[in-house]
Amino acid sequence: MNRFVRPVSGTLLRRLALASIIANVGIVVTGGAVRLTASGLGCPTWPRCTDASYVTTSEMGGHGVIEFGNRMLTFAVGLIALATLLAVLAHRPRRPGLLPLAVAVFFGIPAQAVVGGITVLTNLNPWVVGLHFLASMAVIAAAYALWRRVVDPDGPVVGVVPEPLRTLARITTGVSVAVLVIGTWVTGSGPHAGDHGAARNGLDPESISQVHADGVFLLIGLSVALIFAFRAVGAQRATRAAIILVAVELSQGLIGFVQYFTHVPALLVGAHMLGSCLVLLATLAVQWSTRERRPVAPTPQPASTDAATPVPATA
Structure with missing residues (x-):
């Protein structure tokens, strides 16, 4: 490994994997708040908030703030997923199966965000809204699998x-x-x-x-x-x-x-x-x-015979 890359401890990796689960559950709850406050079209287009601005404007009121705030939380969740992915890459020894799961969580978040954008572009079509929720569930499942792979022993x-x-x-x-x-x-x-x-x-x-x-x-x-x-x-x-x-x-x-x-x-x-x-x-x-x-027991090493070899006596 590059000498400038510091290895990541197993404790940090476990905490990041757990944080990824919590963050993805949190974005589901905040996404629900967007819908329950009738703010689903607070930003009426995507990826911009309006045709002229990427951010909410004062004219859009509270609904715009709620919808735009939820979009910003997606970046926070993505940063946690990125940190987890980088931690997996830096962790040694790297466990089999960790990297694909970390990649799945990391790329699952923008994929879920794209589905969220489609919900806006389709004026909150209920079938697409449902797909948006299920995409979040898939990311949570991948995040859980990643966490379990981190905490479970090798074997x-x-x-x-x-x-x-x-x-x-x-x-x-x-x-x-x-x-x-x-x-x-x-x-x-x-x-x-x-x-x-x-x-x-x-x-x-x-x-x-x-x-x-x-x-x-x-x-x-x-x-x-x-x-x-x-x-x-x-x-x-x-x-x-x-x-x-x-x-x-x-x-x-x-x-x-x-x-x-x-x-x-x-x-x-x-x-x-x-x-x-x-x-x-x-x-x-x-x-x-x-x-x-179940951890694999280390293979016993044969005892060295050097110390047991008798040294001939000299006359």
Whole structure:
């Protein structure tokens, strides 16, 4: 390595990877605030804020400040991802798989921003808005995978539960992703469009909310089944992860039901968006808990025979 590049410690790398997760969750919450305050077209074009300016103007009022502020936060999230990528490059010894994940997070952020720009250019088309949210979820998943690769030891991946239970965990993850996708359809049919003139997706809010609720019930049922299955095989770490997942799901479900029966107040919708990120992270934690990396024991070196060689006596 270049003598002018100082190696990065594992502690710093872990902190940066964790900061990347937190920052990407934060940008989802602030993006929700843009929509919930009807500021989605506070900057009516992209990448400029107006046709004549890259920044908000006083004539655009509070909506412009909120939308432009969220755009600026994207740069902050990108800087954290860049710092993490540079730390991965400088860390020694470099672990296999770290670099592709760091690159995916770094380039995922501008890709997500481009989708956000398309939402503005399409006047907050609800399907594109949903895609914008799901793109953020994909970046969060990549950031989580990067963090786990940093904190886990080097070594081969070994399953800690029987393969049928690993399959059940994968099915649960798939259902969790499906619930997130359907949740964007519910949002696209509801009242918080991001702008008073934005279109809705045309789905019946009551019907699609019921489909979403059915998916949540299925997800909770699968998660509870994982608790009992993991406990039956003595997988304590996996059991704890499944218990946390069920707790997060129940909290998220409670917020969802309350917001539905209270006519979708903005504050609860924002909390529900944060909950969606936490459900994804808890689901991924369960998936990771079904396997572990076991360090490879160092190969014993043969003892040197030099010191044991007798020296002939001289007469």
